[in-house]
Amino acid sequence: xxxxxxxxxxxxxxxxxxxxxxxxxxxxxxxxxxxxxxxxxxxxxxxxxxxxxxxxxxxxxxxxxxxxxxxxxxxxxxxxxxxxxxxxxxxxxxxxxxxxxxxxxxxxxxxxxxxxxxxxxxxxxxxxxxxxxxxxxxxxxxxxxxxxxxxxxxxxxxxxxxxxxxxxxxxxxxxxxxxxxxxxxxxxxxxxxxxxxxxxxxxxxxxxxxxxxxxxxxxxxxxxxxxxxxxxxxxxxxxxxxxxxxxxxxxxxx
Amino acid sequence: xxxxxxxxxxxxxxxxxxxxxxxxxxxxxxxxxxxxxxxxxxxxxxxxxxxxxxxxxxxxxxxxxxxxxxxxxxxxxxxxxxxxxxxxxxxxxxxxxxxxxxxxxxxxxxxxxxxxxxxxxxxxxxxxxxxxxxxxxxxxxxxxxxxxxxxxxxxxxxxxxxxxxxxxxxxxxxxxxxxxxxxxxxxxxxxxxxxxxxxxxxxxxxxxxxxxxxxxxxxxxxxxxxxxxxxxxxxxxxxxxxxx
Numbered sequence: 437x438x439x440x441x442x443x444x445x446x447x448x449x450x451x452x453x454x455x456x457x458x459x460x461x462x463x464x465x466x467x468x469x470x471x472x473x474x475x476x477x478x479x480x481x482x483x484x485x486x487x488x489x490x491x492x493x494x495x496x497x498x499x500x501x502x503x504x505x506x507x508x509x510x511x512x513x514x515x516x517x518x519x520x521x522x523x524x525x526x527x528x529x530x531x532x533x534x535x536x537x538x539x540x541x542x543x544x545x546x547x548x549x550x551x552x553x554x555x556x557x558x559x560x561x562x563x564x565x566x567x568x569x570x571x572x573x574x575x576x577x578x579x580x581x582x583x584x585x586x587x588x589x590x591x592x593x594x595x596x597x598x599x600x601x602x603x604x605x606x607x608x609x610x611x612x613x614x615x616x617x618x619x620x621x622x623x624x625x626x627x628x629x630x631x632x633x634x635x636x637x638x639x640x641x642x643x644x645x646x647x648x649x650x651x652x653x654x655x656x657x658x659x660x661x662x663x664x665x666x667x668x669x670x671x672x673x674x675x676x677x678x679x680x681x682x683x684x685x686x687x688x689x690x
Numbered sequence: 691x692x693x694x695x696x697x698x699x700x701x702x703x704x705x706x707x708x709x710x711x712x713x714x715x716x717x718x719x720x721x722x723x724x725x726x727x728x729x730x731x732x733x734x735x736x737x738x739x740x741x742x743x744x745x746x747x748x749x750x751x752x753x754x755x756x757x758x759x760x761x762x763x764x765x766x767x768x769x770x771x772x773x774x775x776x777x778x779x780x781x782x783x784x785x786x787x788x789x790x791x792x793x794x795x796x797x798x799x800x801x802x803x804x805x806x807x808x809x810x811x812x813x814x815x816x817x818x819x820x821x822x823x824x825x826x827x828x829x830x831x832x833x834x835x836x837x838x839x840x841x842x843x844x845x846x847x848x849x850x851x852x853x854x855x856x857x858x859x860x861x862x863x864x865x866x867x868x869x870x871x872x873x874x875x876x877x878x879x880x881x882x883x884x885x886x887x888x889x890x891x892x893x894x895x896x897x898x899x900x901x902x903x904x905x906x907x908x909x910x911x912x913x914x915x916x917x918x919x920x921x922x923x924x925x926x927x928x929x930x931x932x933x934x
Contacts, residue, residue: 535804536866551867552822552850634824634851634862641852648854652754652829 449666456663457656464660472638473646473661480554480642481622484561485569488618489611491562492569497599499570500577511574518567525563526631533559533632556633557640561622568621572614576607613676620672624665718745719909720765724753724772724831724899725857726795729880730929734922741916744909752855754829760785760904767910772856772874773831773897786902788910792917793899793931795874797832797839799887800863807869813839813889816847816870824859824868825849832856835895836872843893879930898934 457464464470499511517525533540533550540550550556580603588598604611626644633640635649643661650658719738723731731748738746751759753771757780760766769786771777772795780786799816801807806821816823825847826833833852840847850868853859860877862868863884874897878886901917903910916922923933 530865530867534865534867552824630854630858634853635827636849636851649827649829649852651758652752652827655758 452659452662452666455659457659460656461660464657465664467657469637469641469646469650470657470661473641473643474664476554476557476638476641477623477643480557480561481619481625483558484565484622485615485619487558487562488566488569488622489615492566492573492614492618493611496570496573496577497603499574514567514570516567517564522564522625522627523631524627526560526628529560529563529628529632551632552634552636552640554633554639557629557642560628560632561625564625564628565618565622569614569618572617573607573610576610577603580606616672616676620669623668718747719767719913721746721748721768721770721913722756722759722764722766723748723750723770725750725855726772726832726874726876726899727770728857730876730925730931733925733929734917737921737925738913738916741919741921742909742912744912746913750857752830754827754831756780757783757785766904768901768913769904770899770901771831772899773835774900775834776831777900777902781902784905786904788914789900789902790914790918791898791934792901792922793926794896794934795876795899795931796894796896797835797872797889798875798878799870799889800860800873800878800881800884801870801887802863802866802868802884804866804869807885810870810887812887813843813872813893814845816872817845819848822850822867822869823847824851824853824862824871826856826859826872827852827854830855831897832859832872832874835897839872839889839893839895842895876930896932899931 465474495510495514499507499514502510520528530551531537533543533556535541535544535549535551543550550559584606585595585598585602588602589595593601623642624644625642626648629635629640629642630645630648635641635645637646641649643665647658647661647665650661719742721731727734727748728750731750735746735748738744749766753773753776756764756769756771756776760769760780761783769777769780770792771780774791777786777789781789799810799813801810809815809818810821815821825836828834828837832855851862853862856873856877859871860873860881863871864881875886878884901914903914927933
């Protein structure tokens with residue numbers, strides 16, 4: 437019985453690799469649509485990951501050290517993009533940051549436009565990826581012995597200094613693992629991107645959007661680009677194989 | 691652990707069985723239609739059900755995706771594409787027969803009530819900077835027609851996005867996120883809150899929408915028959931489609 441779900445997960449991936457047009461590989465990857473999607477996806481997903489780290493670290497720290505109702509509400513908000521269908525996330529982003537959105541109309545007044553821009557892609561990716569980073573790091577921070585940073589503070593370090601020189605190094609692996617997870621999620625983002633940022637080659641058409649578009653024009657090329665995303669996903673899994681469960685264990689510093 | 695694995699398999703098996711039950715022999719005729727039929731489908735569905743006594747089920751998508759969907763066994767008895775070029779590709783793959791032209795459509799500019807939108811009087815105004823224009827992707831029939839239109843007029847429109855189908859294109863203007871878009875005339879009629887700017891007949895591109903029976907499916911020919919009868923033609927004309 438266990439074989440059925442294993443096949444359900446495994447067969448589609450094998451089918452993708454099986455149908456890969458090997459002779460056509462170079463041409464498919466070298467086409468204008470493919471290269472601009474690859475470059476755009478790399479740039480936007482890396483920026484989104486950097487934003488996740490910069491904004492996610494303080495948030496994870498606040499969640500890990502907070503108790504009370506506010507913390508629980510904020511954590512629930514943090515989880516929301518994980519369970520929300522991405523296309524709904526895109527609609528929500530439009531209503532918030534679109535030209536007619538509650539925040540977007542103020543942005544438009546000062547000449548900042550997010551929908552249909554590369555910045556909009558980064559925003560959509562950050563929106564869906566941030567929870568993965570925050571939850572990874574928060575789990576590690578929670579399991580950290582607070583005594584170490586307390587000792588540092590007693591010995592005269594500022595709380596910030598204690599965080600940077602004591603806490604951060606011990607949760608370093610979780611930060612890296614969270615960043616890689618967030619990057620993989622950003623790279624694969626489709627629904628929120630197409631809804632919020634649209635699809636234009638070189639500006640907003642990321643790899644998954646290019647796959648969708650190519651499927652209607654040139655299915656063989658779509659298979660090649662899909663395989664690129666599979667290879668990336670496998671690489672992430674291999675890279676994180678030691679950390680995958682490690683971030684949820686108590687001995688994170690090992 | 692074993693308990694959990696087996697209950698998961700049971701769930702998957704149950705899903706397969708449930709999916710199997712909705713198959714071809716349940717008396718339902720599935721119609722796969724181009725997204726431009728979204729609004730008119732309800733009336734067509736009612737007409738077909740009344741005339742044929744069958745349960746008719748419409749589903750929508752970009753015509754460009756139908757070839758692959760049918761090839762992979764989508765449970766459609768009848769397929770309706772937005773243009774004849776797309777139907778030709780499906781026919782070339784030997785997936786359909788008994789093709790009939792059921793309607794024509796043409797392009798039109800729809801404009802949102804925004805400051806840039808209010809200034810648009812002609813399709814040529816889409817070229818001006820400061821106007822946020824969205825168009826259909828070239829892989830969708832509306833995008834192919836749009837490319838032909840703009841090419842014929844020698845216009846260089848800097849689109850902010852090429853959306854996957856005509857409805858997604860229309861939605862961006864309805865939400866006010868884009869100032870203007872090029873869509874089918876029927877889409878403009880379905881969104882009366884948007885101002886429509888017609889394109890001169892001599893410049894416009896006409897698409898011929900076709901229906902066909904998907905190989906070996908029962909009742910498909912009867913559906914095609916009804917779609918070409920006066921009652922269906924009247925419904926399509928009411929929605930803004932032309933007669934082929």
